[in-house]
Amino acid sequence: MSQIEIVPDGTVTSPKGFTAGATFAGIKKPGEDVLDLSMIYSQEPCNAAAVFTTNKIKSAAVVVNLQHFQKHNRVFAVIANSGCANSSTGKQGLKDAVETTELVAKALGIEADEVAVASTGVIGVPLPMDAMRKGVQQIILTAAGGHDFERAIMTTDTKPKEIAVKVNFEGGSFMIGGVAKGSGMIHPNMATMLCFITTDAAVSVDYLNQSLREAVAISFNMISVDGDTSPSDTVLLMANGQAKNKTITDSSMLSNIFQRALNQVCVHLAKSVARDGEGATKLIEVRVKGAKNITEARRAVRTIVSSNLVKSAVYGCDPNWGRVTAALGRSEVDIIETKLDVIMAGIFTLKDGTPVNFDKKTATDALKTNEVVIEVDLHLGPAEATAWGCDLTEQYVVINSQYTT
């Protein structure tokens, strides 16, 4: 019987054969002498799959990674910096991203196209290559380096986001570890979200791609409104095979448990990103059921969870369910108003399209938690979806009106 357990203090270096490290290279502003350049390295080559931003403006790092993936799906190392997104930086930006992969390749004795690169921070500012050149030399890779890697990719994040799970199956075990950054998720479209996932499982490239897409669809894509992505958004999954299991493919016995474990890692990280939204005080979970199909269910939850007015109401512990129905109404999903139920923090506020005369004080008190669940039942079909976001606070505005200056 297969089973998934959470690894205490787990991170991307929990799976066998991965090391990581970080340094302060001086890419962030003077005074912010925190880690800003970091690497993950696998001693054996990894099969890799990745999902990149759908934004038409793509950062130099994303462009370079896409070129590598067109050649092959092999990755040995990741280099990531914070403090500069190297996006909208023209031809120089592309040259700098390529040079970055070359620096890492030289340091590790691998090929430049086996290095994945990621940058997060301010847009439109050139990558300080002197700092990068020096910084790459400074990084010391260790099996305990996952936590440092995580901290080095943080920007406005207030909390690290990492996890590892261990899958025990008859005859062996493997691990999946993941880290993520991203905290501008109150309006998720332009907050760079980076996520790196490692596993020592042996997995075919095809199945790696398929399982990553499925996991992202129910996790990272559910903390983002449709098509809203930053120029740098990246989720990268690397499998180095060091668990020595029989390679997992679509038809393997282990494919189901691998998918479940990967889903768990991605949902955990996605929720962590939503919870740490800029200025946020609460995690909001929206569940829509009874939708005609999965596309409509997902569109509905995303529209509700990304509504400024719903977010503001949750912040104010205000059971203003009319904002939920109004957001739903503009989400372009099929609705029969007389069938609609809305439950906020466990309290029925709308039943069969008619307002419930609930006690306001009880509802307000129920909203005074740091995880608020909003449930909508369309009563039209079998499909359901869940999405996560956070409340909108004054602090969001303070952070975002003073970011670059």
Next chain:
Amino acid sequence: MSQIEIVPDGTVTSPKGFTAGATFAGIKKPGEDVLDLSMIYSQEPCNAAAVFTTNKIKSAAVVVNLQHFQKHNRVFAVIANSGCANSSTGKQGLKDAVETTELVAKALGIEADEVAVASTGVIGVPLPMDAMRKGVQQIILTAAGGHDFERAIMTTDTKPKEIAVKVNFEGGSFMIGGVAKGSGMIHPNMATMLCFITTDAAVSVDYLNQSLREAVAISFNMISVDGDTSPSDTVLLMANGQAKNKTITDSSMLSNIFQRALNQVCVHLAKSVARDGEGATKLIEVRVKGAKNITEARRAVRTIVSSNLVKSAVYGCDPNWGRVTAALGRSEVDIIETKLDVIMAGIFTLKDGTPVNFDKKTATDALKTNEVVIEVDLHLGPAEATAWGCDLTEQYVVINSQYTT
């Protein structure tokens, strides 16, 4: 030679034959003893055209108006209340909206289906019909009542929004007057926008419809992201023919000047709504040119002007143009990054896709105005569009986290 002039102190009762009035009926909370119920009346029947919300959740008032317009395009009177949206109120809400039109019809000696009805305020709360019944009797209609009507439809609006223009043509003149309310336009989707436009011009129903749709497309629809509307959004145009001109149709000499005057009224009101966005300190005007077609141009401006991060940057006087390109990138319009220009408050920040080394201090100072213009040139085609919004401030969150409780 035709010409358009602004009428000093103009409003919906500026055109001949229109009267209006308002009262405090007690629909708003006790202590808010301000005007909350109001009427417009034309002594002659009006040809009418209207644009209603595309939200699938429609307020009772919108449903009733749609039923009236299915029968005919004749309107004598408008009844509007603030303090209660009568939306998501089930069957009772519909009954109450119908009774409201009957109350007005009885008081004025007209038919109930010749009364347009509008409600704005909190969603999900029943309309207090005792207050409505008494209030309708209290309203005194006068030719000077337009300003009172305007004030009575305000909710979180801080400034009245009204205008009238006079069109002088060879052989006569006519006027168009308009009032609007709406101030949650920082995230425009769920802030009820009501607009009532009167004219004493004689205009055919067909041309009234056509010209209203054209005017709305470049005004109210350009302060809203695509498909984002409140359950109550209404723009109503009434023409009573008292200017005694030859009825304007699509092929009339006067159709062009009528359209221009109507556009002017709608753009003025739309900008007023954007400028008075909840908590706003600045009007933002975004202009996109060089788009492949008008659909793409409009989609691009709307995406940029409704981006929380762009709005926050403008509030902070932060020339963070990367947020403009990132919003553009997710708007799903065609872009060639190396052709892209971005100008913020008159200062080139991106030219041919390459960052311009502008002086930060100069740019920050240029943003310290109460009207900020952001220009984007895609250099791909002939189409252009303009949209308006406002900055995002802490005060928006304060207002919207404390609205119903």
